[in-house]
Amino acid sequence: MAQCQPLLTRLIASSVTVSSQAGKIIRDIFTRGELNIIDKGVNDIQTEADRSAQNCIIESLSRQFPDVTIIGEEGPSRCEVPPEWIITDMDQEVLKIKLPNHLENISPKDVCVWVDPLDGTSEYAQGLINHITVLIGIAVGSKAVGGVIHQPYYESKETSSLGRTMWAIEGVGFGGFKPILPPVGKRIITTTRSHSNKTVQAALDALKPDEILRVGGAGHKVVLLLEGKAHAYIFASRGCKRWDTCAPEAILHAAGGTMTDFWGEKYAYDANTDYLNAKGILATAPGEQHSWYISNIPDEVKQEI
Structure with missing residues (x-):
């Protein structure tokens, strides 16, 4: 069924599942306490979690979408990716959506995926884990048309499980959250x-x-x-x-x-x-x-x- 769906639908469906795996990697490394921090410049650090989560995301997506450009914050890697980090499952709810006509038949050469495997690295290193997210954005041409935000440490009040994944596609809508308007009368x-x-x-x-x-x-x-x-x-x-x-x-x-x-x-x-x-x-x-x-x-x- 999945291969019959348009490219953008499959990209978002894959990004939802792989972002969750990246979140698990981030939690596992934090629990072990071996962050292996590298200083990339002024106010710019990289941890083992950044590198591992990006390897998981890029290897998983590039195997399924070899003709799509993927750009990750941490640059290219030659490290071997463990098999359990390679995710090929797709979110079944996303696969059911109907795209607007202008997004149904896009070419892989017009697509660029932007990956921040661990947004908020400084906070992660300081233990402020609720600040961090996994970001996978999808552009067609020059426009951002879809994206996934995964919060590894979001705790569901209903299930007490960790992790929330928010997604959206232009002209379709969004999933994984319900927007709330900010309070009136203050800024x-x-x-x-x-x-x-x-x-x-x-x-x-x-x-x-x-x-x-x-x-x-x-x-x-x-x-x-x-x-x-x-x-x-x-x-x-x-x-x-x-x-x-x-x-x-x-x-x-x-x-x-x-x-x-x-x-x-x-x-x-x-x-x-x-x-x-x-x-x-x-x-x-x-x-x-x-x-x-x-x-x-x-x-x-x-x-x-």
Whole structure:
């Protein structure tokens, strides 16, 4: 049945299952306590969990979709991947969905998958495990059209099991969560926990928030928007990359929210684009007036990025 489904449907269905396996790898490594941290640069570290989760995701997806471009944060690896990490199952609920006509017959050469195997590595290394996510974003041409966010440490109140997987496809909808609108009468903004500077703070000050949530991970910040815990996600810096935002943008957009740069322009996600989100990140929750935030960020802040 699966092979009869369109490419995008199969990609999302596979990403849902493989992201869950990546989450298990992340939990297992944390439990063992052997993080094997490598310093990649200023405020940029990599752990054994980053490397292992990416190997799991890329090997699993590339075996099933050999003609699709896959770009991972941690770069290429020559390590042998254990057989139990290679996931070929697909989520059966996703396979049942009906795509809009323009996405039914896309070519593999027009698809780019952006993988952040462990978004929020600094927080993971510090034990702030609820901040982390696994991100798999799917672009067709330059546009983010689908994505998966997996939270390895999300605890279900109904089953007490660990892990939640959120997914979305443009023109179809979303699954794994129910959006909640943020509270009326106040403004809560989420922003970086570990990469703040005077420009980031100036952008926040201009928006006069009632509360600021400083947390790790782009995926986690967008989850806060979807859960009604924040009205906007503001990051007045060049530090974010395409693998940080492709999946969150697709899911947020499918739920009725918006993500752009500080000028209101969408980032491109084709395989040839620059990895750096050089003009900042501005994301707003469903129901929020995105244009208000753009117009109220001072020009000097925009020029400083």
